[in-house]
Amino acid sequence: MTRRIDQGIDRGAAFRFDFDGQPVVAYPGETVAGALLAAGVARFRTTARSAMPRGLYCGMGMCWECLVVIDGRPSNRACMTEARPGMRVETQRGLGGPERS
Amino acid sequence: MKTCDLAIVGAGPAGLAAATEAAELGLDVVVVDENARPGGQYFRHPPAGFRPVGETPWEKDIRRGQSLFAVLGHPRVTYLPDAVVWDMPEPSVLAVAAGPRSGRVQARAVILAPGAQDRPVPFPGWTLPGVISAGGVQNLLKGQRIVPGTRAVVAGNGPLLLLVGANLVRAGVKVAAIIEAAPIWRRLPAELVRLVAAPPILAQALRYRAILAHAGVPILAGWTAVEASGSQAVDQAIIAPIDETGVVDRARRRRIDCDLLVTGFGISPAVELPRLLGARLRYDALRGGWTVERSADFETSVANLFVAGDGAAIGGVELALAEGHLAAQAVARRLGRLHAGEGSTWEARWTRLDRFRRGLESLYRPPRSYRALITPETIVCRCEDVTRAEIERRRGEGAASAVQLKAATRMTMGRCQGRNCLPTLATLLADWAGTEASAIAMPRPRPPIRPIPIGDLAVEDLPPPDLPADPHLPRGRR
Numbered sequence: 126m127t128r129r130i131d132q133g134i135d136r137g138a139a140f141r142f143d144f145d146g147q148p149v150v151a152y153p154g155e156t157v158a159g160a161l162l163a164a165g166v167a168r169f170r171t172t173a174r175s176a177m178p179r180g181l182y183c184g185m186g187m188c189w190e191c192l193v194v195i196d197g198r199p200s201n202r203a204c205m206t207e208a209r210p211g212m213r214v215e216t217q218r219g220l221g222g223p224e225r226s
Numbered sequence: 227m228k229t230c231d232l233a234i235v236g237a238g239p240a241g242l243a244a245a246t247e248a249a250e251l252g253l254d255v256v257v258v259d260e261n262a263r264p265g266g267q268y269f270r271h272p273p274a275g276f277r278p279v280g281e282t283p284w285e286k287d288i289r290r291g292q293s294l295f296a297v298l299g300h301p302r303v304t305y306l307p308d309a310v311v312w313d314m315p316e317p318s319v320l321a322v323a324a325g326p327r328s329g330r331v332q333a334r335a336v337i338l339a340p341g342a343q344d345r346p347v348p349f350p351g352w353t354l355p356g357v358i359s360a361g362g363v364q365n366l367l368k369g370q371r372i373v374p375g376t377r378a379v380v381a382g383n384g385p386l387l388l389l390v391g392a393n394l395v396r397a398g399v400k401v402a403a404i405i406e407a408a409p410i411w412r413r414l415p416a417e418l419v420r421l422v423a424a425p426p427i428l429a430q431a432l433r434y435r436a437i438l439a440h441a442g443v444p445i446l447a448g449w450t451a452v453e454a455s456g457s458q459a460v461d462q463a464i465i466a467p468i469d470e471t472g473v474v475d476r477a478r479r480r481r482i483d484c485d486l487l488v489t490g491f492g493i494s495p496a497v498e499l500p501r502l503l504g505a506r507l508r509y510d511a512l513r514g515g516w517t518v519e520r521s522a523d524f525e526t527s528v529a530n531l532f533v534a535g536d537g538a539a540i541g542g543v544e545l546a547l548a549e550g551h552l553a554a555q556a557v558a559r560r561l562g563r564l565h566a567g568e569g570s571t572w573e574a575r576w577t578r579l580d581r582f583r584r585g586l587e588s589l590y591r592p593p594r595s596y597r598a599l600i601t602p603e604t605i606v607c608r609c610e611d612v613t614r615a616e617i618e619r620r621r622g623e624g625a626a627s628a629v630q631l632k633a634a635t636r637m638t639m640g641r642c643q644g645r646n647c648l649p650t651l652a653t654l655l656a657d658w659a660g661t662e663a664s665a666i667a668m669p670r671p672r673p674p675i676r677p678i679p680i681g682d683l684a685v686e687d688l689p690p691p692d693l694p695a696d697p698h699l700p701r702g703r704r
Binding site for chain 1 (some may be wrong): 260261263267272274275276277278279280281282284285302325343344356357358359361362363364365366367369370371372373374375376380398425458459485586591605608609610611640641642646677
């Protein structure tokens with residue numbers, strides 16, 4: 126099934142951004158978290174201490190679990206960041222600094 | 227520094243109702259909200275680019291929200307979206323971080339309407355991708371029209387589970403089961419007398435129940451999620467019966483396949499600002515844990531500091547709206563813009579809704595504790611990956627209090643600043659001490675109460691601080 130509810134809504138024109146080298150479809154006003162979840166991506170980052178997988182949890186900007194690297198800048202909350210055409214989103218490993226491989 | 231009669235923190239139901247009332251009564255109002263768009267969690271709505279096509283179950287709430295948003299364009303109202311109140315150095319001053327718009331707001335009175343957050347209840351696997359809070363799933367549905375899975379289990383405690391379950395069904399998701407910790411079916415007959423105090427809300431609940439029944443979704447009452455399993459994301463929820471004392475019968479556990487485990491163990495008031503200002507709090511397990519003590523006018527123990535809605539004690543959207551109006555009327559009376567006895571039409575409504583709330587609280591009274599779910603390997607602090615075993619090891623080494631355990635493990639020091647682990651730490655400490663969570667001394671919150679970009683501080687035009695020549699002396703002494 127699609128993870129976007131199509132009934133009762135016209136989303137406008139789709140665009141794409143890049144997630145770990147793969148194109149992801151988004152619509153104007155969608156968050157990075159929304160678009161990733163709609164594409165079936167649940168894991169957004171791994172933790173610094175134990176490299177455990179994490180994804181969206183609180184969905185309202187409070188828990189800081191959904192962190193991703195955007196255009197080289199680490200620690201953006203995917204649930205609070207609007208997707209933009211052409212943005213480069215990466216899975217955040219640990220603190221997401223330049224030491225990541 | 228911006229000055230006004232009334233500053234309101236939060237543009238959810240309570241904040242918007244307060245702004246509407248205050249603007250009508252002639253007060254100059256500033257509304258600060260951390261979200262880009264108004265409405266809080268309840269009136270979260272899709273972005274402007276999404277155009278509705280025909281009538282869906284969501285439109286009525288959206289229209290209701292939009293009529294509330296109108297006040298933000300009122301000539302006496304200044305609305306600061308995308309703005310975080312990170313400190314209140316005095317009860318009348320808000321420190322606001324908002325990029326180049328950062329600065330301070332000075333008000334003659336303040337109404338806090340910060341709302342609530344999901345109450346964290348740790349169990350093994352609750353950190354796996356695909357385990358999402360009930361509030362988070364609601365926001366995806368309401369604000370993005372996106373479902374984060376295809377086969378869901380909804381587990382926790384409280385009326386929100388029925389709503390999320392029904393919404394997921396309406397969105398086309400297969401909901402395998404609703405897992406409710408409280409034995410609600412057994413308690414329902416005794417509570418009906420209070421629940422009929424709010425017929426529209428009761429009718430709504432029955433509609434959700436009918437949607438779930440029609441879709442064949444079982445509701446297991448007196449059960450809880452005890453584990454989420456999976457390696458990179460959740461693929462199974464494990465559930466077991468729980469009794470009212472919190473004892474879990476693992477021998478009767480069952481596994482349910484799912485790619486979405488929604489957890490909602492009730493919500494807790496966001497009390498950081500009242501706590502920072504030293505306002506008196508009161509522990510109320512039925513209303514979300516720490517609640518704010520208030521007068522009949524919704525004023526806290528700090529003069530001219532009011533709290534309305536779920537940010538004070540959990541009561542739901544209709545009570546929040548009533549409290550927003552009533553708190554704004556109280557401020558107007560304080561500032562001489564309203565005479566005693568005037569503007570009390572919301573009081574009768576509040577009383578009726580409060581009666582309903584008491585019935586609902588009693589119906590959904592949770593088990594005394596969820597600590598049986600916290601196995602040694604369970605992550606308690608999500609930010610710093612601290613397990614229960616690690617906390618107990620540090621405790622064995624002599625770290626006895628919340629403050630000592632914080633220093634020893636780094637728990638509560640991560641980005642969420644304790645919001646997801648402090649309640650659990652209080653539960654564990656109370657358990658070890660043989661007392662209640664209300665008796666546990668919690669670490670003092672310090673500004674910034676939310677992480678903010680350091681550049682936002684540089685924007686502020688403040689007088690130079692009165693620093694001592696000797697940096698080892700306390701501030702203000704020379």
